[in-house]
Amino acid sequence: MKPNIKNIAVLTSGGDAPGMNAAIRAVIRTGIYHGINMFGVMQGYQGLITNNIKPMDARSVSNILHLGGTILKTARCLEFKTDEGQEIAYQNLKLNDIDGLVVIGGDGTFTGAKRFGEKYGVKVIGIPGTIDNDLGGSDFTLGYDTAINTVIEAIDKIRDTADAHDRLFFIEVMGRDSGCIALRSSIASGAEAVLLPEIETSVDELIEKLTLGAATKKSSSIVIVAEGHKQGGAYDIARKVKETFDHYDTKVTILGHLQRGGSPSSFDRILGSRLGYAAVNALIAGESAQMVGLRGNDIKLTSIEEALSDHSYKLENDLMEMTDVLSI
Template sequence: MKPNIKNIAVLTSGGDAPGMNACIRAVVRTGIYNGVNMFGVMQGYQGLINNNIIPMDARSVSNIIHLGGTILKTARCLEFKTEEGMEIAFNHLKEREIDGLVVIGGDGTFTGAQRFGKKFGIRVMGVPGTIDNDLYGSDFTLGYDTAINTVIEAIDKIRDTADSHDRLFFIEVMGRDSGCIALRSAISSGAEAVLLPERETSLDELINQLEIGAKTKKSSSIVIVSEGHKAGGAYDVAKKVKERFNHYDTKVTILGHLQRGGSPSSFDRILGSRLGYAAVNELLSGNSMQMVGLFGNEIKATSIDEALTGHNFKLESDLLEMTKVLSI
């Protein structure tokens, strides 16, 4: 028997990601279409504790599908990790008779949702919104495609300077535990080398790759460094390489939070819309404690437990091999 859900709230938590607004829009309008009262929680779990919960209608989400960031704002909330904080948050939902919650975010967001849903029995549905693409249960997470496009655009401009001055650029991209952005950016920008958290790449191996390029008269080189690489960040790697390899004038660029911003790509707008639509329909069908994700071209649900503990080997073997073959 399907539950009689009358009120659903949506929040964004953790790091923002392009496409979150498209997802919020889909959540709100899908709920309203099905006769559900919709609410938005400002500043994530902090908003639940502060009782910053606002009613939303179809016009509340007009003209936002193209915007980066999140209109609901986001914040990291240490208080929500405590029993007392969760109790306060639940009471605020209870006051408004909210019986369904859609959370958009990454692993920290889902960890909070997991504990909250199990403790109080509230129906929870997750949407993977993180540029790192590091959650099990979805081939692509919301914001990942836009982040890669942002990185590629920056690298294309940097290469113009690198070619003009015979320079070696080390470009650091986001990815503390996941090299997905670094790997795909390296292939699509024609980088000479890439350093990933998942792989051990020795300094000797990197210098050997650069020496091959120098001997074949490459006018410049681009090395993509994922921020989580074991040898350190781009500055650390560049310093070590400079000590042993002086062919190029060495420069470092940290792209940082630039990768999180900007108007979402068409892919992320569609993905956000599909995931938001699916999340509400899953709740209305009686499902809970799950995450909706993209498998192939289908939207499927995975338990939040599995999304947090599963292993998704997203570094495609052919792409890893191509970084060597195509950089000669």
């Protein structure tokens, strides 16, 4: 395959996700394999504006496959949202003679990449790196699997103390707009109930379910609350439930940024490697404004615009039904 592109830069932006380093490694080494000069942009779009762009070789990405976070660092950059900021970023790309850009991140990252690419004609390929799994065009986003495993491990430990003390635990997980982590975690951990941003669930409905469980002699209950639930976070829900339902000693655990860290799972290491490899090949083939994603077991291209569209289909209907059936 003869490259039609000479210099490629890669950056990570927005929230970090386990598996980003696997993707960075694959991007750098795939490009070098094809004779392309490779660059890393430090601290995301901020690095484009400050010209914090450095050449990278195959050894630059040694021994990072197993690491969480991102060796390129990441930052949220308000300046990149402005015309002035994007102009500076473009001039720095020209200064370094970069003619292809791989961006790894979530919806904010892709929104910036779409506008930047359209405005300046920069060839951009996106890799979906977000634990929330809230992008279209890929069944799984980078970091999602690891985050779920982290949540399940924490809930398993909480279940031990909940059973020992007849406790009702409300566990808040990440997901401001997406209930993907909450839904899958609820099935895998055997939670009694799950509250999702996409579904209106009243406190009365939750209390009815908990009352039924208490009547059938459940020794404890776990309720998983996505942080973006319309009735409030775990503390808000717990307070409302406690006012009318005092069968259990009620406790709240906020897992927070614990979910972002840790060594990526084997799934995310392989996914990151596949997506990084595919992103460079897409640039070589002349593609732009596309995202590489996993569909079934195949890597496919989806326009960045489509990737930013509705992703509610990711709440699988059978899992939704199972939350009620299996928690009786």
